[in-house]
Amino acid sequence: MCGICGILYIDPQRNVDEPMLRQMAQTMRHRGPDDEGLYIKGNVGLGHQRLSIIDLSPLGQQPMSNEYNNIWIVYNGEIYNYLELRQQLLARGHCLRSYTDTEVILHLYEDEGPRCVERLNGMFAFAIWDARYNLLFAARDRFGIKPFYYVLQNGFFIFASEIKALLKTGLIQPEINPKGLADYLTFQFCLEEKTLFQDIYELKPGYTLLLKPDGTLFLNKYWDIDFAIDTDHTDSYFEHQLLMLLEDAVRLQLRSDVPIGAHLSGGLDSSTIVCLASALLGAPIMTFSGGFDLPKYNEMAYARIVAQNAGSEHYEIVPSAYDFVEVMPLLIYYMDEPEAGPGIFPQYFVSKLASQYVKVVLGGQGGDEIFGGYSRYLIAYLEQCIKGGIEGTQEDSNYIVTFESILPNLIQLKGYEPLLRYFWQDGLFESEDRRYFRLITRSDARNLVNPDLLPSKQEYDPFEAFREIYNSACCKSLINRMTRFDIKTWLPALLHVEDRTSMAVSLESRVPLLDHRIVELVGSMPPIIKYKGGRSKYIFRQVARHVVPSEIYNRTDKMGFPVPLNEWYRQGPVSEFVNETLLGGQTRLRGFINTEKVEYILGNQQPFSREIWALVCLELWMEIFVDGNSPLR
Numbered sequence: 001m002c003g004i005c006g007i008l009y010i011d012p013q014r015n016v017d018e019p020m021l022r023q024m025a026q027t028m029r030h031r032g033p034d035d036e037g038l039y040i041k042g043n044v045g046l047g048h049q050r051l052s053i054i055d056l057s058p059l060g061q062q063p064m065s066n067e068y069n070n071i072w073i074v075y076n077g078e079i080y081n082y083l084e085l086r087q088q089l090l091a092r093g094h095c096l097r098s099y100t101d102t103e104v105i106l107h108l109y110e111d112e113g114p115r116c117v118e119r120l121n122g123m124f125a126f127a128i129w130d131a132r133y134n135l136l137f138a139a140r141d142r143f144g145i146k147p148f149y150y151v152l153q154n155g156f157f158i159f160a161s162e163i164k165a166l167l168k169t170g171l172i173q174p175e176i177n178p179k180g181l182a183d184y185l186t187f188q189f190c191l192e193e194k195t196l197f198q199d200i201y202e203l204k205p206g207y208t209l210l211l212k213p214d215g216t217l218f219l220n221k222y223w224d225i226d227f228a229i230d231t232d233h234t235d236s237y238f239e240h241q242l243l244m245l246l247e248d249a250v251r252l253q254l255r256s257d258v259p260i261g262a263h264l265s266g267g268l269d270s271s272t273i274v275c276l277a278s279a280l281l282g283a284p285i286m287t288f289s290g291g292f293d294l295p296k297y298n299e300m301a302y303a304r305i306v307a308q309n310a311g312s313e314h315y316e317i318v319p320s321a322y323d324f325v326e327v328m329p330l331l332i333y334y335m336d337e338p339e340a341g342p343g344i345f346p347q348y349f350v351s352k353l354a355s356q357y358v359k360v361v362l363g364g365q366g367g368d369e370i371f372g373g374y375s376r377y378l379i380a381y382l383e384q385c386i387k388g389g390i391e392g393t394q395e396d397s398n399y400i401v402t403f404e405s406i407l408p409n410l411i412q413l414k415g416y417e418p419l420l421r422y423f424w425q426d427g428l429f430e431s432e433d434r435r436y437f438r439l440i441t442r443s444d445a446r447n448l449v450n451p452d453l454l455p456s457k458q459e460y461d462p463f464e465a466f467r468e469i470y471n472s473a474c475c476k477s478l479i480n481r482m483t484r485f486d487i488k489t490w491l492p493a494l495l496h497v498e499d500r501t502s503m504a505v506s507l508e509s510r511v512p513l514l515d516h517r518i519v520e521l522v523g524s525m526p527p528i529i530k531y532k533g534g535r536s537k538y539i540f541r542q543v544a545r546h547v548v549p550s551e552i553y554n555r556t557d558k559m560g561f562p563v564p565l566n567e568w569y570r571q572g573p574v575s576e577f578v579n580e581t582l583l584g585g586q587t588r589l590r591g592f593i594n595t596e597k598v599e600y601i602l603g604n605q606q607p608f609s610r611e612i613w614a615l616v617c618l619e620l621w622m623e624i625f626v627d628g629n630s631p632l633r
Helices: 018-026 082-091 101-119 163-168 178-187 235-253 268-281 300-310 321-335 344-355 367-371 375-391 403-413 417-424 432-440 462-470 478-488 490-503 516-524 538-544 565-569 573-583 585-590 595-603 610-626
Strands: 002-009 035-041 044-050 071-079 122-130 135-140 149-153 156-160 207-211 217-221 260-263 286-290 313-317 360-362 508-510
Touching: 002 018, 002 071, 002 122, 002 163, 018 035, 018 044, 018 163, 044 071, 044 122, 071 101, 082 101, 101 122, 101 135, 101 207, 149 163, 156 163, 178 462, 178 610, 235 268, 235 516, 235 538, 260 268, 260 344, 268 300, 268 360, 268 367, 268 538, 286 300, 286 344, 300 313, 313 344, 321 344, 321 490, 321 565, 321 573, 321 610, 344 490, 367 478, 367 516, 367 538, 375 403, 375 417, 375 432, 375 478, 417 432, 432 462, 432 478, 462 478, 478 490, 490 508, 565 573, 573 585, 573 595, 573 610, 585 610, 595 610
Parallel strands: 260 286, 260 360, 286 313, 360 508
Antiparallel strands: 002 044, 002 156, 035 044, 071 122, 122 135, 135 207, 149 156, 207 217
16 A cells, blocks of 8 residues: 655656656655655656555566566555466566566556456555656546546646645646536535546546647546346355455455454444454454543444454544544645545544554445445435335336335334424325435535535536436446446545545555455346345345354344534534634634624534534635645644
8 A cells, every 4th residue: 555646747858856756746745655656757757655455576566567667656555366467477488576566466467468457456545657648647546435636737747645735836826626626515526527626536436547749638537337137146156256345345455464452332334344344364363443531322232243253453442522623624634625424534544543554454345335334325225115015016026125125124213203294294105316416415514615606506506416416327237337436426435435444553554345346247137136125235244144143133223423513512522613614713704604694504413424524524624725835843
């Protein structure tokens, strides 16, 4: 796991400045404190910060070249099937000097060009300078586990693992992207390639990039989820295949030349990974968990059950309200742009704890999006079932969740009554895309910011952008349309958090559930098998029941990683922090936030809301990246 960056001037007579490139790389030193390297030749420069995980020798130093020194790579990530690919390359006559996965990508590109990415099983973002043709080729993994940002304008192309490295060049100044801001205030993440920064883009998951000598940029999608339903196989077949793939994904991701551990929340996803890893290792694994002092925000008791069952060496941490106030500006700095929710706070502390003992952790990220684990999926199906019952409509039995089958599983919605009230208070039986949009945008902070900063609906409408993604797939089933949208949008936002909170403490985080073979298998399953009766993660549960303790399998109190902000917000340091951030002198002078409306909300003791969270993060982001007040000073 590393930090990568580069500069390429379209004019071949314009030379890359070494101090500028070095500053870019060193801005990301937290991503790779073990080693650093630069390659500069005329108008091209590549930079690298290394976190040594595979082949710790100097042979793994980057930028790395082939034996002819005409192809160079900087790479961030892990290719889990690199040993198998290495053997194939040796059989073809390639000369490999190291045991790194970096060199495998390099030589695979020599043989197969841009299609090399189709052979890779892993998480990755890399750039290859092909001096033979003066081309820059870059790629990002299928789900966006590893980041890649770029700018192309005014005769230059710059890229990096983090936006702050791009800004360090001085070639681009931090400006708010109005469309990105509209997205963030609606979803708490940006759609497609947009970021909160004007003219800074991210390479989308599953895409490659090719920059030609004349500055022409080509983007190509090399992978997508195929929801072509396999109706030829039974439940037992899919269960068997899923278990085999889960075991193989964990086996591959246990490859490491440094100590390895695992995040363990006590939920089904991370518990399954820990139990499989422990069985495959045949030895105790270190596990790391976090929670809060309030019982409704603490599932560490379940994590202890799994740790005891797996025989793991278990560690825990309990962050406080004071920790939240102290660390939030630093987290926004590491994030580059805020995404997702308050889970970033405890996630950072668990990563920090783990980094004291290991350099690599496995986690359960992705399970909810792949297998249908969110309660909003069941709420959407409940409305569809009521509508179908009234209208007497009938769908293909492979795609339908019937009202009769859904009834026993409605117990999953206990505690979600406020969301149900919100969902039905303003409309019923609208178009399917409009209904799901309402479920994923339970707040809208746009009326709390200066409207001059936002595009008009004629210029850009987040709903229309949402609808284009949601309706773009040929999916017959509702569950596939919902999960596909979340895999394309919400999951990369969560992975953004996963990457930044781990890399901030120089920790590599691996996510076995996002092995693309698993996602492809689940995509092919008939919905009636994988989401039977609206039961969350039905097919995954069928497999996990043979792996995890019964206490975990039988849990009904799904938590996620909730933060007691509502309780902390009523008084004490968090209340003071929120008021100072949103109503302070600098905030009022900037005019970004409508302080009158915010003051009314804060003064009426309303519960801590998504709107308040979004505004706090945005104001901190403005202070750090627009005003230039880095919390590292």
